[in-house]
Amino acid sequence: MRIGILGSGLMGGKLGTLFARHGHEVVFSYARSERKLKRLARDAGERARAGTPAEAARESDVLLLAVHWSRVDDVLKQTCNLPGKVGVTCSLPMNANDADVVVAHTSSGAEVLARKVPRAKVVAAFGTVPSEVLFDVFERRRRARRPTLLYCGDDPRGKEIADQLVRDVGFEPLDAGPLRMARYTEPFTLLIARLAYAGDRGPEVTYRFEWMRRE
Numbered sequence: 001m002r003i004g005i006l007g008s009g010l011m012g013g014k015l016g017t018l019f020a021r022h023g024h025e026v027v028f029s030y031a032r033s034e035r036k037l038k039r040l041a042r043d044a045g046e047r048a049r050a051g052t053p054a055e056a057a058r059e060s061d062v063l064l065l066a067v068h069w070s071r072v073d074d075v076l077k078q079t080c081n082l083p084g085k086v087g088v089t090c091s092l093p094m095n096a097n098d099a100d101v102v103v104a105h106t107s108s109g110a111e112v113l114a115r116k117v118p119r120a121k122v123v124a125a126f127g128t129v130p131s132e133v134l135f136d137v138f139e140r141r142r143r144a145r146r147p148t149l150l151y152c153g154d155d156p157r158g159k160e161i162a163d164q165l166v167r168d169v170g171f172e173p174l175d176a177g178p179l180r181m182a183r184y185t186e187p188f189t190l191l192i193a194r195l196a197y198a199g200d201r202g203p204e205v206t207y208r209f210e211w212m213r214r215e
């Protein structure tokens with residue numbers, strides 16, 4: 001796949017690196033310094049390069065949105081609203097100090113985003129785990145027992161692509177249903193963040209859903 005990274009920070013930088021290591025073509029974009037984008041691309045290998053958000057959008061079929069909620073409009077302005085693209089978002093609708101969600105219960109960040117880019121196929125994925133686990137999950141991707149990663153969306157093709165990317169990074173994907181399920185997965189991440197950052201066991205936390213076999 002050709003994947004454009006919109007927001008090359010903790011999430012976008014790491015996920016883009018892992019997508020490239022898996023074999024996808026990646027364009028890193030949207031950071032405050034071009035030098036950082038170039039360094040990320042160099043470290044991610046020959047399938048990665050640095051570009052502008054407009055280039056990332058033009059030259060990719062899939063875009064990962066990984067910016068703070070306050071930067072979403074700015075980055076979308078630079079990408080002409082992603083017509084026809086699959087937009088995978090890990091961005092959460094957090095307030096300025098990242099203490100709480102500003103959209104919840106009756107809507108979600110993912111649904112607000114989908115309304116901003118009506119011609120894109122929006123899927124919410126990767127936003128429910130801390131960035132600190134991503135490289136470890138990738139290292140252990142061939143193990144039989146892998147952590148779950150929830151995703152949700154309304155477009156079947158978009159979901160197929162997100163499912164594959166989740167698998168490529170090393171998680172066991174779990175389709176949580178339509179995009180409006182992000183109303184529940186987004187606040188769930190606040191619980192995950194609490195477990196990751198408030199305890200004394202470190203931020204490398206994942207989760208796993210299991211169905212008991214009927215006897």
Ligand SMILES: NC(=O)c1ccc[n+]([C@@H]2O[C@H](COP(=O)([O-])OP(=O)(O)OC[C@H]3O[C@@H](n4cnc5c(N)ncnc54)[C@H](OP(=O)(O)O)[C@@H]3O)[C@@H](O)[C@H]2O)c1
Binds near residue numbers: 011012032127
């Ligand atoms: N971090 C996590 O563990 C985690 C987990 C789940 C979901 N999320 C969500 O994922 C999204 C991304 O989080 P993150 O932690 O990856 O954020 P981050 O590290 O701050 O990355 C955001 C990216 O946006 C760039 N940026 C910010 N302001 C900019 C500006 N004015 N012009 C150009 N680029 C700008 C940053 O540039 P620089 O690189 O120059 O700073 C950075 O590359 C957020 O919505 C967050 O809620 C994060």
